[in-house]
Amino acid sequence: MAKITDSIAIRGNLIKNRIVMAPMHPFSFHGDDGAFYGKQHIEHYTERAKGGTGLIIMQAARVFGATNSTNLWSCENIAVLKRIVDNCHEYGTTIMIQLSCTDTNINELSIDEISSMQADMKQAAISACEIGFDGVEYHFAHGFTLSKFIDKSYNKRTDKYGGEAINRTRILIELLPEIREKTHEKFMIGVRMGEYLPESQDGIEVSKIFEKAGVDLLHISFGMNPPTHDIPKGFKCSPMTYSGCKIKKEVNIPVIAVNEIKTEEQVRFLIENDYVDFAAIGRGMFTDLEFANHVINGQAVHKCFGCGGSLEKCKWFTDHTLCPGRKVK
Ligand SMILES: Cc1cc2nc3c(=O)[nH]c(=O)nc-3n(C[C@H](O)[C@H](O)[C@H](O)COP(=O)(O)O)c2cc1C
Numbered sequence: 001m002a003k004i005t006d007s008i009a010i011r012g013n014l015i016k017n018r019i020v021m022a023p024m025h026p027f028s029f030h031g032d033d034g035a036f037y038g039k040q041h042i043e044h045y046t047e048r049a050k051g052g053t054g055l056i057i058m059q060a061a062r063v064f065g066a067t068n069s070t071n072l073w074s075c076e077n078i079a080v081l082k083r084i085v086d087n088c089h090e091y092g093t094t095i096m097i098q099l100s101c102t103d104t105n106i107n108e109l110s111i112d113e114i115s116s117m118q119a120d121m122k123q124a125a126i127s128a129c130e131i132g133f134d135g136v137e138y139h140f141a142h143g144f145t146l147s148k149f150i151d152k153s154y155n156k157r158t159d160k161y162g163g164e165a166i167n168r169t170r171i172l173i174e175l176l177p178e179i180r181e182k183t184h185e186k187f188m189i190g191v192r193m194g195e196y197l198p199e200s201q202d203g204i205e206v207s208k209i210f211e212k213a214g215v216d217l218l219h220i221s222f223g224m225n226p227p228t229h230d231i232p233k234g235f236k237c238s239p240m241t242y243s244g245c246k247i248k249k250e251v252n253i254p255v256i257a258v259n260e261i262k263t264e265e266q267v268r269f270l271i272e273n274d275y276v277d278f279a280a281i282g283r284g285m286f287t288d289l290e291f292a293n294h295v296i297n298g299q300a301v302h303k304c305f306g307c308g309g310s311l312e313k314c315k316w317f318t319d320h321t322l323c324p325g326r327k328v329k
Contacts (some may be wrong), residue, residue, distance in 0.1 A: 004271050005296055007054075008254055008278075010216050012186045013134050015094045015278075017054035018271045019292040020219075022258050022282040023098040023137065023192070025059040028319045035076035037084075045084045048285055049093035052292035055278065056093055057137050057190075057219070058084070060100040063117070066124035073127055085132040096188060099124050100139035106148040107156045114161060114171065117145075122175045125189070126182045135188025138172055141221045146171065150206050151224050153198040165205045173213045180214070188216045194223025195243035203243075204250045211251045219256040219280065220244035236269045237261060245275040256280045262303050264295045286316050287325035302327050 007014045032038035048056055065071030081097070088095040101117055109117075125136045140146040148154045149161065150168045157163070161170055172191070179189065191210050195203035207218055220243050231242045237260065244257025257270060258280035267279045284291050288302035295301060305325045307313060315322040 002271050002274055002277075004267060010254060011135075011188050013094055013188060015054045016092055017052070017292065017296065018278050019052070019054050019267065019295060020256055020258075020278045020280040021048050021053045021056040021285045022280040023057045023059050023139075024282055024286070024316070026320055027317055028321070031077070031080070033076060035074070035080060036072050037077050037080035041080060042083050042087065045095070046087040046091075047289040048291075049088040049091040049095075051288075051290035052296055053093050053285070054292065056088055056095045057280070058095060058097040058133075060098040060139050061124070062102055063099050063120040063124035064102055066120045066127055073124065078127070078131055081131050081133075089132070094134045096135040096137050096190060097128050097133050098137045098139050098192065099128070101145040104145050106145060106154070106161075111159065118171065118175055121172070122179055122182075125175075125179045125187075129183040129187045134186070135190060135216070137190040137192050137217070137219060140172075140191050140193040141219075141223060143224045147194065147223045150193065151197045152202050154224060165202065165209055169206055169209045169213070173209070176214050189214070190217035190219060191215050192219040192221055194227070195220060195247055196225070196227050197223050198225075200229070200246065204247065207247050207251055211253050215253065217254050217256065218247060218251065219258065220247050221258050237266050241270070245270070248276045254278065258282065260306075262301070262306075264298065264301060267295050283314060283316070283325075286320070286323060287327060289327075 004018050007016050029040040045056060061072045066073045085095055128136050140150055149171050155162050155168050160167055197203045197206055222240055227239045227243050229239050231239050235242055240259035241257045244255055248255040254277040256278040257276040261279050261281055262284050270276050270279045281291050283304035287304045291301050
């Protein structure tokens with residue numbers, strides 16, 4: 001039986017426990033001195049590292065601008081990111097950054113536009129490695145650009161980026177050898193994706209292709225739409241979390257499950273029954289800086305109230321100070 005405090009080695013990185021902070025954009029934060037990131041971000045991530053989190057996947061960063069060091073990839077932003085990485089490492093927390101592409105209709109992209117997007121995707125990973133991140137997670141979920149590529153019902157391309165699953169994953173697969181060449185041995189490459197693309201068997205096929213191509217870690221959320229499948233009687237988490245457990249059975253690389261994991265009991269249920277390798281906590285990390293330590297020490301977590309139920313109604317989408325569950329220290 002696995003324990004929450006069991007470490008897992010991925011490409012030589014020892015992730016100290018099974019609790020992950022899910023990537024979440026604190027939209028109301030502002031940067032310092034004209035930069036996108038700032039002190040608020042440093043404090044936010046450092047607190048969660050101090051709170052015992054095994055792996056932090058930092059909020060989505062758009063890859064756009066990576067090749068010419070502009071936008072999120074400017075010197076000012078990189079300086080802040082370095083501080084975040086160093087602080088997390090000081091507390092023994094592994095840290096990856098999520099990489100996303102600007103939202104677009106992938107069926108209308110020219111080959112040149114795809115190549116330019118790939119150049120940024122590749123350079124963003126190389127820059128993340130240089131900054132000191134332990135890895136990157138490509139955002140193939142939630143209906144954004146990359147998830148449109150892998151979803152069979154959306155992707156209507158008739159060239160090498162459409163059709164068979166191998167083609168629909170090509171946007172990343174063909175970059176992997178080049179990224180590996182320019183990053184160190186331990187640098188992890190993960191993918192966040194859904195199980196339904198649009199059928200479960202499609203998600204399973206895609207996850208296996210990513211695994212075979214050398215992706216180190218899968219994070220199962222949802223693709224174009226949240227799953228609506230039934231969950232087995234007695235399963236203590238959501239259908240989306242169950243998607244992660246289904247994919248875990250199909251691949252041999254570590255899998256993260258996410259969504260509505262709010263209590264110590266749920267984390268134990270997932271890890272101790274070997275349903276998945278990691279439990280990612282989203283909103284629960286907003287309301288409890290020490291979510292991981294509390295779970296590990298068997299203490300009550302400061303729960304997210306899930307006000308309104310849906311993510312869009314989460315107060316952190318607009319102004320984090322309005323979150324009724326927010327407890328600063
Ligand atoms: C304010 C906010 C920002 C988010 N930003 C991202 C993001 O940048 N990338 C991503 O993949 N998911 C993002 N998500 C989704 C979370 O990673 C997570 O999947 C979702 O909140 C469900 O987990 P939870 O029920 O534990 O909150 C965001 C969620 C919230 C509430």
